[in-house]
Amino acid sequence: MVAAFAFTTPTNLQNGFGAERxxxxxxVAWHDVSQLSPSEYECNASEYDCIYAEDDESSTxxxxxxxxxxxx
Numbered sequence: 001m002v003a004a005f006a007f008t009t010p011t012n013l014q015n016g017f018g019a020e021r022x023x024x025x026x027x028v029a030w031h032d033v034s035q036l037s038p039s040e041y042e043c044n045a046s047e048y049d050c051i052y053a054e055d056d057e058s059s060t061x062x063x064x065x066x067x068x069x070x071x072x
Contacts, residue, residue, distance in 0.1 A: 014038070017055040018067035021048060030055035031067065040071045 018031040018041055025048060033041060033051060043050035043065030050065035 014051060016051040016053050016062045018051055020067050027057060042068050042070055044068055
């Protein structure tokens with residue numbers, strides 16, 4: 001009997017960097033979201049940007065919101 005197994009890993013739909021902010025809105029850490037599954041973070045509604053093309057606030061904003069890890 002021959003059995004075939006497919007091993008898959010969760011894929012992320014987003015490339016870029018999540019901007020973790022403190023209560024004042026200042027960026028305190030960057031997270032490479034291409035290394036996270038979509039269930040590991042959220043972009044909550046806010047006046048800030050959540051995901052950027054690079055780990056630099058002056059780069060292109062890709063998604064609005066406040067970045068939050070859901071499984072830190």
